[in-house]
Amino acid sequence: MFIFLTPKSWFEGGERQLGLAHQSPTSATLLVEPESIENEGDTVRLQERVRALTGRSDAEVVSVRKVLDKEGKTLGYQVDIR
Numbered sequence: 034m035f036i037f038l039t040p041k042s043w044f045e046g047g048e049r050q051l052g053l054a055h056q057s058p059t060s061a062t063l064l065v066e067p068e069s070i071e072n073e074g075d076t077v078r079l080q081e082r083v084r085a086l087t088g089r090s091d092a093e094v095v096s097v098r099k100v101l102d103k104e105g106k107t108l109g110y111q112v113d114i115r
Contacts (some may be wrong), residue, residue: 041109044059049081049103060109060114060115061087061113061114061115062112062113062114063083063086063087063114064100064111064112065079065082065083065086065108065109065110066109067107067108067109067110067111069082070082070110073097073110074097076094076097079094079108080092080093080094083112083114087114092114092115093114093115094112094113094114095111095113095114095115096104096113097109097111097112097113098111098113
């Protein structure tokens with residue numbers, strides 16, 4: 034019944050349009066060793082390090098999270114990039 038009573042214009046246009054961007058602002062998460070980052074707030078140096086690690090000149094840092102062990106020692110940083 035739905036098919037016969039639905040206006041034809043609803044079905045025109047073919048398939049759904051695909052989004053041009055990823056749904057999530059994060060496309061990858063890297064674990065970076067603490068020795069390579071002196072200051073987690075220094076996004077410029079961090080972004081340079083991420084670009085060197087990934088080989089992507091367009092990589093952009095979205096967020097940074099510190100990874101700690103049980104004693105509170107820094108094991109590394111989780112870096113979300115897109």
